[in-house]
Amino acid sequence: MAPHVTTADVSNVSTNDNYPEQPFRIGADSGKSATSMTVVRRNGSTAPFDTSRIAIAITKAFIAVEGDSAGTSSRLRALVVELTEQVASTLQQRYGVERHVNLEDVQDQVELALMRGGHAKVARSYILYREEHRRSREERLLSEHSGEAVVEATLTVVLADGSRIPLDKARLRTIIDEACEGLTDVNPGAVYAGTSSNLYDGISAKELGLAPIMAARAMVETEPNYSFVASRLLNDTLRTEALTYLAGTPRQASAKDMEQIYPTYLTDYINQGIKLGQLDPLLAEFDLTRLGQAIDSERDGQFTFLGLQTLYDRYFIHHRETRYELPQAFFMRVAMGLALREVQREERAIEFYQLLSSFDFMCSTPTLFNAGTTRPQLSSCFLTTVADDLDDIFQSIKNNALLAKFSGGLGNDWTPVRGIGAHIKGTNGSSSGVVPFLKIANDTAVAVNQGGKRKGAVCAYLETWHIDVEEFLDLRKNTGDERRRTHDMNTANWVPDEFMRRVESDGVWTLFSPDEVPDLHDTYGLAFSAKYAEYEAKAARGEMTVFRQIKAVDLWRRMLTMLFETGHPWITFKDPCNLRSPQQHVGVVHSSNLCTEITLNTSKDETAVCNLGSVNLAAHTTSAGLDVERLRRTVTTAVRMLDNVIDINMYTIPSARKSNLQHRPVGLGLMGFADSLYNLGIAYASDAAVEFADTSMEQLSYFAIEASSDLAAERGRYGSFEGSLWSKGILPIDSVEILREHRGGDLDQDNTKRLDWDTLRTKVKNQGMRNSNVMAIAPTATISNIIGVAQSIEPTYRNLFVKSNMSGDFTVVNEHLVRVLKARGLWDEVMVADLKYFDGSLWPIDRIPADIKEMFSTAFEIEGSWLIKAASRRQKWIDQAQSLNLYVAQPNGRKLDEIYRMAWHTGCKTTYYLRSTSATHVEKSTLVGTDGKLNAVQATSAPQQQPVASAVMPAAIQQVEAAPTAVTPAAAAAPTPSMMDVEFTPGGLAGSDVLACSIENPECEACQ
Missing domain, CATH: 3.20.70.20 (Anaerobic Ribonucleotide-triphosphate Reductase Large Chain)
Known part of the structure; x- marks a missing residue:
């Protein structure tokens, strides 16, 4: 391993140790920046921005890795000038010439420049050096101050009206302690120290709220639980915003305070929403006191930072950009909106609230946006x-x-x-x-x-x-x-x-x-x-x-x-x-929908409508297997909620209303499939994973059909039930044989059954069905972000990456991987640096055992055939379809031909995006400071680094070839239909990493 850098921090580097006789000149600058940018030190004091210190730090980093002789190298002198200019230019572009820049941000950019330049060993050594010193600072500060928050006693905060008040150190300590409570491997002292580095005298109240959030989220890459810390700190700023708005005067509350505040807050919130014309006046007819007492305030603490930030930016009700809807009120508002026509509406509202706020099930985005509002367009x-x-x-x-x-x-x-x-x-x-x-x-x-x-x-x-x-x-x-x-x-x-x-x-x-x-x-x-x-x-x-x-x-x-x-x-x-x-x-199914999971009849006079929601499969799966009874309870309530959407929904065109009320289709899906496999200790690319896809979907299908049939007994059958396959006792699993017959037996789709389907067939024929269609697996692009699980049926995208959506850029680290690596004693700063360098892939990292590599193979390391096998097993249980993304690391004509023919042969109804690896990947330098809309430092792409081939690496990763030319129709000619040996340009999918549904594309979150 490369030796650690042994210099002091950037702000304290001496100018005469191993430094060239002539100073580096960055442009017209002879050392100090010509701008008035200032650097905020960790103790809150400021110093002029000085590019010579950056040059010295870079030089010493190279010397630490390459030896003392590197310090006099002309090559290094020129390289340091280039790298320093990059750092200075980036900082000035992002912060302006008259702004404060934090010392940590300067160091982040040094790492970024080193990694972009391909100096991985130097950057890695620098990362380890910073981590060592960070830990030593925390230990020293905690020892010196006996656990007190490390902030300057003289600091003042500037309020919105321009007045100043002393910084409330006690409250800062309280909210940070609360945010860390109950979480393993998080250190309140680290958050204190990180917060102090972002404070200065005259800091605005808004910046003060952001400071601990930024400190916590900067550590997510090394410990996923800091995402929960950042979320809880964000929730504190949201509480202040909402409570102050409703009270009309400044008001703050801790997380513990909310247990007493939520019951009365709910009434104030509902009344204000009705007054503003945003909430349905019928919500005031509920027993708000009873509903307020049913709120579980502790569930505010279960969001990841990405989840809560997404809700804050896009879902919570606001008035003139001021949010006055808190997380549990959000779930209760949706629950009330779906219970409006229930006979026992309070009981049902509480039941729906419990399901949503527990993250066992989540409605689709339109329902979350509009339930309980004056314009309840809830369909997906x-x-x-x-x-x-x-x-x-x-x-x-x-x-x-x-x-x-x-x-x-x-x-x-x-x-x-x-x-x-x-x-x-x-x-x-x-x-x-x-x-x-x-x-x-x-x-x-x-x-x-x-x-x-x-x-x-x-x-x-x-x-x-x-x-x-x-x-x-x-x-x-x-x-x-x-x-x-x-x-x-x-x-x-x-x-x-x-x-x-x-x-x-x-x-x-x-x-x-x-x-x-x-x-x-x-x-x-x-x-x-x-x-x-x-x-x-x-x-x-x-x-x-x-x-x-x-x-x-x-x-x-x-x-x-x-x-x-x-x-x-x-x-x-x-x-x-x-x-x-x-x-x-x-009628006839003439198309699917935006995300290829809905298959309903349409005609000139009939617009098909579907109402979606998804079960969080991960919440129902432990190392012991699938919790069947919990899944039954979840599915039964979820189907009722989805059926309620049909009657409450606001229809913007008559043909949609007519169709939806006549046929009443819903689409119950799932998400967190990859998380479920991790809980079970099963690799995605395995027969065991295909079997679990089969058995879990069979259970979900059985319970969904049963729930719809029981609703029919309670509420009546859907209008066009007679003559349907349901009425003939033909369930989705049975309809596979219809397809097989029309294909002359040429259908490679398993038809194994395990449950008592005969009893269910009899129930459906006798009781009927409330809904013409019951199941569809949607992408769950955004709602899976909200609850913090892998979207839909997708494999893990990368084990460490920056995720972009409409709320900004967020560090995403595979918490399941971190848990396993910790158990084996393998999780450390070097592992973080290696994951960044290899784009979240484990295969090039020698010290990771083969079984872990297999378990945590990422989307492009898994052969597409495994995704199709699992999809085929699910499809036999589903009356509609599933959004099936396909991943190909090094696509060529033969490979694509084989994958899509396999999808057809195995009975898949639809496919969704085709994804190939692109020419750029997530930034390989530190992810500290690159995540979240709140930060000025945004993630950028770096040239792709091909991992070294290994005997045990997947074939997709071993292929390191020169980029061939994209195929054209003329060049695609082949001697036989199966001979499609045409190579495609890597990344030819027009930057395909932003094409797949919502993984990195802020604008592709259309269905859920």
Whole structure:
């Protein structure tokens, strides 16, 4: 290991030890900065910003690693000048020329410059040096002050009105002690010391509130529990903000105080919300005293920093940017909003509150946004079919705007719109096709931004036989005619089984305009194949006007190429969505939704609506296995809550109301699947994980169907129940055989069952179902952030990274990994530095045992086939679909071909984003000071560092190749359908790390 740096801190470096005779000159500066920027020392005092001290610190860091001779090297002199200029420039850009900059931030930038420059050993040594001195300072300060907060006695705080008051050291100590209470491996003294380094005389009250938060979150990378500390400190500022607003005078409260305050606060909060016209006046009719007493104030302490910051920024009700809704009031408001029409509404409100605030289950974002408000648009997803009529096209675009206004995600079926060259009877002209209208729909989604909370989001679907499909594939390209590009709208292929069979047989595929083949849109399965062959025969006889024939494999290859290059269109399968739909008797599934998990019927007159929520599977899983009874209780209550949404919901268009009340579909999903595997000690890429995906989804499916049937006995069946698969005793697990039959037995989907399904079939036939559809696994992009678990069914993205969303940048470290490494004595500062350097991958780190590496393999280290195997097992239990992201570290034509054919062969209904590794990764320098919207220092990308190949590393990690050229349709030609050996450019997915749902893209949190 490299020796530690042995110099003093940056602010105390001597100018005559091992320092070149001529001073470094940074630009026109001869040492002291020409600006008036000042550095705030740890004791609160300030000093002029001095670039020579930065140069000295960098020089000494190199000397500590490379030896004394490095100090006289001309190479090093030039390098130090370059690095120092980078540090100084970055600090001046971020803080301005007349601002205070903290000493720790200066040191952070030194580390950042070293790591960006590829000087990993020097940076690593510097990190260890800083950690040693940080610990020694804490020990010294705690010893000298007997645990008292280390702050200057003379410091004053400037209030909003400009007046000054003495800093209240006692309260600062209280809130920090409270924030650390009950958490292991956190040190209040460390937070005290970090806070003191951010204090100065005349600090504003707002900055004082941020100081301990910044101190705590800076340590998240070394101890995940500091995320809870930072959250609790943020909650203190929120309490002050909310209580002061409601009281009309300054008011503060500790976490312990809230046990007494919450009951009376709830009444004040509800009354104020009603007065402002933000909350439904019906909330005042509840027994607020009883509900207030049911609030569990201790649950304020269970948020991670990312979770609470997300709620603060986007969910809590505010008036003119002042938040007056506290976390438990937020959950109670949602619970009350969903219990408005319950007979025993207080009992149900408390039941719903307990479920939400315990993090066992979470409603989707629209429900959290709007429940209990004066505009309760609570539904998550809307699906529409656009008819081949100019009036209906523009009515559909208007409907998109109305539906998106209050946080709905949209899926549009555009297949009926005639293609390019088709005859237009009214004008006796030729059609320009579907693409120009898609451009308008794209711009509408951008314009309607859901009240500034998030961008409107829509996905356009087109069947693979549509004459415009090749132009449709190009919609997201960055080249070509901008009038025929939709850079903001998602797109998806709606693929019939017949096309996949033609691909496998190297057959011909014929493209048609829908005005000449109108019944193809409403046909699926073997009936589609027969009808399609009839139209091909007509075309061969010259009886069709607009058609074109191509090789199916060539179109398939182009579909995969564009999916790689642009991230769109996604691949979704028409026939399994329809053949397994419980509602075949009353319509056709023409598309999925924005996130590809909803599969409901649509038509010109019917807009499908789905109401989502997700079970936190991790909360129901321990090392002993799945807590089945707890899961049953959770699912039973959750289905009731989702059913209530349908009746309470505000519908912005009549066709949505009609459809939702008639069919009453809901979509119960799950999140925290990866966390559950960690709890069980199971690696994601294993047969045991596939088995757990199967058994856990079977339990959830059983309880969800049972709960909906029991609701039918209590409240009545949904309107279109008779004739459905449910009414025939055909459950989702049974419908797998329908798909198998239509594929002539060519379906590689397991059909093992473990529970007493015969009893449930009888119950469903006798009692009916309250909901036409019950299950769908959504991405849970934001709600999983709120409760602090892995989203949906996703594998771990990275074990240590900076996550970006609309609330800022946040350090995310795999707490399960940290727990295991601590148990093995492997968690230390060197491990943190190594995780940063290797982008959160464990495989290149020699001292980590192989079993841990297997357990904590990240998304790009897991073969995509494992994700598909698990998805196939889940899909057999689900009446709708699941958002299935696929990860490929080094994509090529053959690999993509194999993955998507496997998804089809194993009965998956839909897939979502395809993700490949990108050319840039998360910053490899210290993550201290790079997380959170509150900090001025933001994370930036650094050149990718390829890990060293290892005999035990996954093949995806071992591939270190020169970047090949992206495939083009012409170059993609292959001798047989299976020979697609074309290499793609790494990162060709247009910066694919920001394409997957909400992992790093602030604007992709559309569904949940």
